[in-house]
Amino acid sequence: MRTSTPVTVLGLGLMGSALAGAFLRAGHPTTVWNRTTAKADDLVARGATLAESPAAALAAAPLVVVCVSDYDAVADVLDGPLDGRVVVNLTSGTPSRARALAEEVARRGGDYLDGGIMAVPEAVGTTDAVLAYSGPRPLYDAHESTLACLGTGLHLGDDPGLSATHEMATLVLMWGMLDGFLNGAAILGTAGVSATAYLPLAQTAIDTVAGWLPGYARQADHGTYPADDGTIGTHLAAMAHVVEESESLGVNAELPRLVKALAERAAAAGHGGSGYAALVEQFRKP
Known part of the structure; x- marks a missing residue:
């Protein structure tokens, strides 16, 4: 019998589908929602439950993972009461938007962790995937064992904006290396x-x-x-x-x-x- 924490995943793009798949493999009862419902077919075949609306998905589990296109889309799918829900937002955005969303989730009765995924979708669910989280440490500790099935977790600090700040710093580093290599390749060409x-x-x-x-x-x-x-x-x-x-x-x-x-x-x-x-x-x- 399953005793693992139920989870909801909102957003089933390449990364969202990988997240939901990792939860399923780890034995977590998983509810999913996506605007295009056909993207849920494979996950449903593997045991996920498809919610008919974001509100139904929010009501289905105490831990809600969001991975959509941007923060405006996050606001759309979180439209409703969040009493007792822990929202883990893995959508890329800015530190200021992360802090504002944390305040909004708290105002509506929920708790909030922001996060960034330092991996390609294929690596999610393995130790090669690194997920960096920011927000209250006790909240992260309470759900660390569940989130661990997604990859190697790092807690960066209590400020919910720290995850986005680290993501931006890391992207600048990656772009610098890639641009340097491609510039060098052009010279050698x-x-x-x-x-x-x-x-x-x-x-x-x-x-x-x-x-x-x-x-x-x-x-x-x-x-x-x-x-x-x-x-x-x-x-x-x-x-x-x-x-x-x-x-x-x-x-x-x-x-x-x-x-x-x-x-x-x-x-x-x-x-x-x-x-x-x-x-x-x-x-x-x-």
């Missing part, structure tokens, strides 16, 4: 070198930079920037070469120009002889 051939060296470079991060983190926190791996002035000379060569090759030079402009600002602010981590001060400015 002019010499007839394929992106696949570039891959081993690129991965080595990424691993090397990852090893620098603990030291950079300490420097950013303490506001001291020793030039352990070269000064910003030294980096500027290399940046100028990349910009010049990109322009001569007919490759888009916007990214290296931006990197160089930030380094020039840091040098103008007195950090020409500092380590590269001093650039954090440029990113802290409006």
Whole structure:
């Protein structure tokens, strides 16, 4: 007999369906709802219950997981009383919207956790999927065992906006790595070198930079920037070469120009002889 916590999943896109599937595999009685009901067919065949409306879905379980397109859609599906319900919102959004939604859920008698999924849908339900949550720690602790079937959980703090803030910071990091790789692939392409051939060296470079991060983190926190791996002035000379060569090759030079402009600002602010981590001060400015 099932004794696991009943859950409701609102939103059955690729990620929402993966979440519902993970709950089902873990033995949780799972109610689902989606505007397009056909998206629930597979889950219903596997044992889920399809609710006829968001209100019915909310009434079906004490733990409600929402994964829809945006916060406006969240507001639509949570339209109704939330007495005694714990809402876990895994929809991407901004910290301010997360805090406002937490206040609205509390006003209507519910409790709120915000969250971000650091994984592709195929990884949900495995330890490779990392889900970061923010909101009251006792609330997270009370439901940690249920949420654990979705992946590895991290609690970031009591402020419900922290999950969205961490997600934004992580996305900027990912975009920076991906843009850098693709820009490099474009440069090498002019010499007839394929992106696949570039891959081993690129991965080595990424691993090397990852090893620098603990030291950079300490420097950013303490506001001291020793030039352990070269000064910003030294980096500027290399940046100028990349910009010049990109322009001569007919490759888009916007990214290296931006990197160089930030380094020039840091040098103008007195950090020409500092380590590269001093650039954090440029990113802290409006």
